[in-house]
Amino acid sequence: MRFQLTEDQRALKAGVRELLERRFGRDALRAAVERPELDRALWRELGAAGFFALRLPEADGGVGLGLPEAVLAFEEAGRALLPGPLVATHLAAGGVSGAAEGETVVTAVDSGGLVEWLTAADVVRGVGPGVPGAPGAPDAVPLRSVDPLTPLHQVPARDGVSPAPDPLAVLLTAAEQLGTATRACELAVQHARTREQFGQPVGAFQAVKHLCAELLVRVEVARAAVYAAAVTVEPADIAAARLLADEAAVRGARDCLQVHGGMGFTWEADVHLLLKRAWVRTRRAGGGTEGEELLAAELPAGTGR
Incomplete structure (x- = not known):
């Protein structure tokens, strides 16, 4: 589809x-x-x-x-x-x-x-x-x-006893995480194109290329999952979208920080704000273990035989 x-x-x-x-x-x-x-x-x-x-x-x-x-x-x-x-x-x-x-x-x-x-x-x-x-x-x-x-x-x-998380809140949180992951990818690529070392952009180095490529892949996989879950509104789809979006946001911000190098760790750079917001959102209900447990419960009996 x-x-x-x-x-x-x-x-x-x-x-x-x-x-x-x-x-x-x-x-x-x-x-x-x-x-x-x-x-x-x-x-x-x-x-x-x-x-x-x-x-x-x-x-x-x-x-x-x-x-x-x-x-x-x-x-x-x-x-x-x-x-x-x-x-x-x-x-x-x-x-x-x-x-x-x-x-x-x-x-x-x-x-x-x-x-x-x-x-x-x-x-x-x-x-x-x-x-x-x-x-x-x-x-x-x-x-x-x-x-x-x-x-x-x-x-x-x-x-x-804690109530079950609201699926719509889980999905909208996943959408926010997707946006943050997208921004991390944009910042990483922008820095890789403009920052120079040894007379050439750092994006010319293979290690940086790989980081940027992985950033993009995680963003696009999460985007497909989030958009699909918005259409189906199935609990398993929402849980999968949230897990993928959480991963894209947190790992994306970390990789963006690595692309920036030492300056990425400074207060003046915005990268730490992306990572901190992504971390906090992962603590909202519906992500992490809760999402994994929901997906596990949805697995059909006998899968993997």
Whole structure:
């Protein structure tokens, strides 16, 4: 089966990228790192552009598109390292007043008990009686996040039982990871073409060529899996897409760092921001062992005989 984006889908993807490059380019990213706080004006602008209401029916004030289009938008958000509880707010559109318009910031407790941007949110979903959901709740323990643009809290599970992860949240997280992996590939190739050693671009050296080629392969494999899962919405497809996207983002950022050499380890380079965001996203529910267990359970009896 061939997956070709339609003209409208390509236009949507380009429009989201243009908006984010204009509104959250590199200067804005670095400023946010130095002073991490949620940009409410940007949030409202995203709402006005229909980012959060993409899948909401037109009759309810939404854009009326589907999950594949949402995946394309979140891929661009991941490429730009856009901070904030994007997935939770998008999934709350139509169910929480003001979420679709970007007036209300919504976060959620995932199945692992992690909450992103708890103190900046207006609404916290996924909490019940006896479980803290309000900013500053005594049982919500702040965690030291490796990513300066993803503040984290840990909330204890009710009765020691964690709910199953939301498949749509898992898939949209995979789309963000795909975008970050794409950005890592772009940065690596750009550096390999422009940085010179011994009178020639470092991309002329075989070891660097191999790193860049592996980066591209992982990105395209993850892209095919994420796009396919957006069409089928099968749990196994979503789990596979998430695992591939997590790998593409984390290993891609690491390889991008290697292509950059010593300067890739510096605070001034953006590579570490890609790696840190990818690391944090892998901790969201639905990835890692959870995804592997789901795929294992889907394997037909007798496979491998």
